[in-house]
Amino acid sequence: MKQGVAWEEGIAKGAAVAAWRLPHSAEAFLLQDFSGGTLLKEGWNLSDLAAGFLAAPFIGLPYFLQADSLTTFSLGNAGPKALAESSVENSSKKSEFMGWVAAAIQTIKQGPLQKVVLSRTDEQVLPADFKVMTALEELGAAYPSAFICALSIPALSGIWMCATPEILVEQNAEGIFRTISLAGTQSGVDGDGFAISPSQARWSQKEIEEQAFVSRYIIDCFKKIRLREYAEIGPKTISTGNLLHLKTEYLVDTKAMDFPQLPGLMLGLLHPTSAVCGTPKQEAVEFILATEKHDRLLYSGYLGPVNLSNTTHLFVNLRTVEIKGNQATFYAGCGITEDSDPAKEWQETQMKCQTLQRILMQ
């Protein structure tokens, strides 16, 4: 694959490189910033950025990759791959994570924390023949509705890949702004490996409430900027391939409202949302930082192309892996409320790790 060579060469020359494909699209992009990318400073503004690619951590300032070179390519069809569930459960990680969840439930019962999203990592050794661009092609074939991406920023040393279902901020060429509230998770395949139709999904009170926290959070952000004219669609069940989620979509016509700065304003207010952090936000951040032993780095941050042909597509960096040599660190989290069951939450992180592992680990 030609882009595989461009990807390798860009990295060898010290460029920051991003390759991605938007949901439901046949066209992929490869962008290089020959300077290695720029860590933006406090007060940066989305609408002031040139055409490029943004990648932000869970907490902190984003890197900006300017499009010094931008090529489009077709990802091709990697062909069907047997999607075996692979990974073996790590029992010490399991009991540690379940302990964090139990502590979160106790804290939530005392208030004011109502929901917190806890994550964990899963370290694996990649197969000897692993290649980033081949894996990207396979992810694209397996997850047509996801944003799939590979990213290398010299200052961050590793390569990040993701296949995420979650839009954070989108602005299309017609000026339509979009964000979504995504939460609640169940398996998208039955015991025999067949896809479960979204119409068959049944959601518990816990999951409905968990997603409502995210929806309320988005509406509160609109309220902060006194925005009342938005369309709300959902909640409805969506399939991401191996998982089902509850999703509500929020749309604003920024041209009709003469509000071109809305995407930048909302990005500042939304991130990190209650889908990856919790409610109230400050208490959730404090709980996460005091509890999780790993640094989330780019996991649960956001990434995507900005100001390319007057469009911006930023996604939450979920279903993600950080690759250093042949060492892969997968990240996954889940929303904890007072009705959570620690064992089920662990199982949910297993399923979320599988999104990438079932493709990358074969």
Ligand SMILES: C=C(O[C@@H]1C=C(C(=O)O)C=C[C@H]1O)C(=O)O
């Ligand atoms: C935190 C993750 O996913 C988020 C949390 C979800 C949940 O708690 O049900 C569902 C979708 C995402 O908004 C993740 O995939 O790591």
